[in-house]
Amino acid sequence: MxxxxxxxxxxxxxxxxxxxxxxxxxxxxxxxxxxxxxxxxxxxxxxxxxxxxxxxxxxxxxxxxxxxxxxxxxxxxxxxxxxxxxxxxxxxxxPADDRRLLAQLDRDDADAWQELADAFDALTDEDRDVKWGGGHKSPSGAIHVPYPLYSKPLQRAVASLHRVGAVTPEHRWTESPMPEVPPDGRLGPADAVRAATTLVRGEHFSDGTIAQAVESGLLDAVAASLRAWYADPSIGSVDQSPxxxxxxxxxxxxxxxxxxxxxxxxxxxxxxRNPPPPMCRFCGGSPAAEVTFRAHRGLVIFMGFKRMDGPMCMTCGLAVYRTLTTHTLCVGWWSPFSLFVFAPLTLVRNLLAVRKVKQLPPPGPGMLGPRYDPGVPVHRRPRAYVALVPVLWVLFMIVTGLSGGM
Known part of the structure; x- marks a missing residue:
């Protein structure tokens, strides 16, 4: 299924x-x-x-x-x-992965590459014949774990892989399978780095990993592939587009x-090119619109400003609009600048912003949390009618001024 x-x-x-x-x-x-x-x-x-x-x-x-x-x-x-x-x-x-591994190889160390060539050229069949030690039972009854006995020439050849940079932490060998020797016996240079890293590091955790690579021909294929790349780097060229x-x-x-x-x-x-659709910042519902709602508070001398912006669905957007607008209508008038500038400007900007969320269809299921409750409209909230106090006062002053001038 x-x-x-x-x-x-x-x-x-x-x-x-x-x-x-x-x-x-x-x-x-x-x-x-x-x-x-x-x-x-x-x-x-x-x-x-x-x-x-x-x-x-x-x-x-x-x-x-x-x-x-x-x-x-x-x-x-x-x-x-x-x-x-x-x-x-x-x-x-x-291809970017291949380029990263090839960048680990030290082309500038000519001595290291010469050592790689000399070490592998000097290997004989006897050097490649890996014997095993251990495996016997001690007088106490304990059995010694078998372990490979690598010849010094073979150890030298393995060490030369380190020197040229073919054993690298940039290849997480535990996550990837061991490269296999192709029919022509030649690995790609990046695969040679992968194989070298897996063989050398794998030997520390599983005795005989290198012995198996010697027997299968993988170790020689690694060395031959690296030497071919050093002689002609174009062998390892890869396409630039991953x-x-x-x-x-x-x-x-x-x-x-x-x-x-x-x-x-x-x-x-x-x-x-294909951005994800906006998701409400509060409930995670969609569709949502990018809006900004504001609140203002005037306190004779001091003034306070608050804003909430981001993508909002129709439901959460209405809730924010009604809350902040009611707050402004209640406490946004009690300083001269608030009365004549900031409070009216805040209310107008909120009216323009709420038009965007009112045009949205009802949102789908929310995925980030509970959806805000819009509650009753602004005109049904008693706190909003506090705004009548400054409005009536302004009208009173206008009427008084006009009456005094007559």
Whole structure:
């Protein structure tokens, strides 16, 4: 059974896709992109925390995604056929990933590259024949764990991979499978870096990883591929436009009902061209309009100003308008400037702003929290009629002035 999910794509300022936050009907989770850089991986850990904290606030999974989709560098909410398709997208390796790994190789250290060539050229079949120690039982009955006995020439060859920069923390080898030796025995230079990193670091956690690579020919293929790249860097040239594998990208695009574009392939970073629809800042409902409501308070000498802005749905917008307008009608008159300038200006601006929210249709279900209650209209609120006091006073002064002049 297919269970569609929704997701957002998080992109770093340099354009690298960090990962994907996804949600279903009950929960929201985070997926790091497997081939991402160290910096993107660290950013992904921060985003995982951000996603979980948003969910713990009581937001629905879709509410979390809609809220975070307004963050810088985040694409709009998109649908995927299932989590497996999204995990497949997270495994995509882009040309930018290859370029980053090739940048770890130290082309300027000619001695290191010469050492790599000499070390592998000097290896004999006897050097490659890995013996094993341990495995015997001690007098106490304990069995010693077997371990490989690598020859010094083989150890020298492995160490030379370190010197040229082929063993790098920029490849998170635990997240990716070991590259396999192609039929022609030649790896791409970026795959050679991935294999070198996986072999050398993997040996620390699983004895015999290098021994298996020697037996399969992978270790020699790594060295030959790196040497070929050093002799001719054009071997490792990659296209400048990052792209995901067509089957995965098209699968997601078809489900979302969108054309496959370069930005969409990389993970839906086309938020600038297809911005998410405004969502009410209070309840998360949609549609919403960008509006600003104000309140003013005049206190003989001192004056106070308040404003609330952002996208608001029709219901929450009316609630804010009525609250702030009533406040102004009640306490906005009690200084000379307030009476003749600021209070009237505030009321007029609120009347213009409320027209925008009144034109909206009723909002859909809110996803960020409870929706504000608009309450009764302004003309049915007793506090609003405090404004009659300054109005009557002004009229009284006008009438008195006119009467005195007659």
């Amino acid at each position: 297919i269970n569609p999910v929704h997701y957002i794509t998080v992109t770093a300022p340099d354009g690298e896709v960090v990962g994907y936050a996804w949600g279903d009907g009950t929960d929201v989770e985070w997926i790091n992109r497997k081939a991402s850089s160290s910096a993107a991986y660290d950013a992904g850990m921060e985003w995982y925390t951000k996603v979980r904290e948003a969910h713990e606030r009581g937001l629905t999974p879709l509410g979390v995604l809609n809220l975070l989709s307004h963050e810088p560098g985040v694409g709009r909410v998109t649908e995927a056929p299932d989590v497996a398709a999204l995990e497949e997208l997270a495994r995509v390796v882009t 792209a995901a594998s067509p089957p995965v990208a098209e699968r997601l695009s078809r489900r979302a009902g969108e054309p496959r574009t370069e930005a969409g392939v990389e993970g839906g970073t086309a938020s600038a």
